[in-house]
Amino acid sequence: MLQDRLFERIISQTKSRLTWLHLYFQGEPFLNPRFLEMVSYADSAGIFTSTSTNAHYLSESTVPKILSSGLRQLIVSMDGITQEIYEKYRIGGNLEKVEKGLKLLLEERTTQGKMFPRVILQFLVTGQNEHQIPRLKTWSKEIGVDELQLKTAQIYDFEEGSELIPSDLGYSRYIPDGKGKWKLKKKIENKCWRMWQGAVITWDGKVVPCCFDKDDQHVMGSLQTQSMEEIWASPAYFSFRTQLLQDRTQIEICRNCTE
Numbered sequence: 102m103l104q105d106r107l108f109e110r111i112i113s114q115t116k117s118r119l120t121w122l123h124l125y126f127q128g129e130p131f132l133n134p135r136f137l138e139m140v141s142y143a144d145s146a147g148i149f150t151s152t153s154t155n156a157h158y159l160s161e162s163t164v165p166k167i168l169s170s171g172l173r174q175l176i177v178s179m180d181g182i183t184q185e186i187y188e189k190y191r192i193g194g195n196l197e198k199v200e201k202g203l204k205l206l207l208e209e210r211t212t213q214g215k216m217f218p219r220v221i222l223q224f225l226v227t228g229q230n231e232h233q234i235p236r237l238k239t240w241s242k243e244i245g246v247d248e249l250q251l252k253t254a255q256i257y258d259f260e261e262g263s264e265l266i267p268s269d270l271g272y273s274r275y276i277p278d279g280k281g282k283w284k285l286k287k288k289i290e291n292k293c294w295r296m297w298q299g300a301v302i303t304w305d306g307k308v309v310p311c312c313f314d315k316d317d318q319h320v321m322g323s324l325q326t327q328s329m330e331e332i333w334a335s336p337a338y339f340s341f342r343t344q345l346l347q348d349r350t351q352i353e354i355c356r357n358c359t360e
Contacts, residue, residue: 102133103304107324109142111302114329116146124152126301127315131158137170144171153178153223155194159202164209167218175218176250177203180225182233182240189229200244207245222246225254226272227265255357259283274359287359291349295360296342300333308332310341313354 112119122143130136130152140150151174159167167175179199181187187196207220222241226234234251241249253274256263260282267273270286278284295311302308306324309317319341322332332338341352349355 103139105135105139107306108139111306111324111329112143112146112148114324116148119148121149121151121299124150125154126303126312128304129155129158131163137163137166137172140170140172144173149173152176155191156199156202157195159199159206161205164202164206167206168210168213168215172218174221175206176221176223177246178223178225179203180227181230182237186230186233190225190227203246204244211245219247221248221250223250223252225252226267227254228267229264231267231269231272257357259285259357285357285359289349289355289359291346293345293349293355293360296345310338311354313358315354318354319352 124130124136124140124143131154133139136152140152143150150172152172153176156177156179177199178191179187179196180190181196184196187199188194203220203222210218210220224230224234224237238249251272253272254265255274256265259266259275262283266275266283270276274286275283276286293311300308300310300321301312301314302324303317307317308321308324308329310319310321321338321341322335324332327335344352345355
């Protein structure tokens with residue numbers, strides 16, 4: 102869990118260049134009891150703050166704190182409109198709790214006359230839930246979310262196909278290759294704007310190139326012992342960017358990415 106002192110040091114080092122802070126990576130941010138204090142700290146430094154949640158922690162006690170924290174964007178991941186479908190992907194999740202918490206937040210935001218956080222409902226489209234999209238669109242309008250995002254799913258070992266690949270390929274990152282296998286819909290090109298736009302910092306201060314590096318296989322440095330400026334211009338980062346521009350297919354995390 103990211104510690105306050107490290108977080109504050111990171112903000113202090115980067116605030117002159119940092120404009121947008123995504124406070125989440127491979128976990129539920131509201132599990133950190135100091136999470137909203139971190140949001141407020143970043144907001145006080147003039148940084149736009151965003152987070153993503155499964156919404157199980159949107160309660161009568163947390164909603165007022167969220168609204169006063171300075172959080173600018175809240176992404177709610179909800180990949181089904183019925184409990185049966187929802188729990189196929191969100192294993193152990195409670196859809197009723199999600200809906201109740203989301204409605205509570207939106208109602209209280211209206212009552213207080215606030216514009217933020219902007220609420221984005223994110224729906225990961227799979228072969229299991231694509232039939233629910235029409236109903237989802239109606240429901241999201243009824244409760245008043247600011248935006249509905251339909252996202253394509255990243256699938257490991259996609260070449261063999263998967264029940265998670267939607268039948269409507271407009272919602273898929275993958276298409277049949279005509280030989281009984283599947284391939285990326287979009288051709289991989291030797292470029293990536295993310296390498297110059299930002300980076301990901303893990304809970305223990307490691308810097309990795311992007312959110313596709315889920316298991317921190319490409320550590321560019323550590324903010325426990327180095328500055329962000331030093332890491333950003335390091336030989337390791339330069340080498341990684343160079344490899345990406347020359348032949349991106351040689352980097353494992355880039356082979357299943359369409360950025």
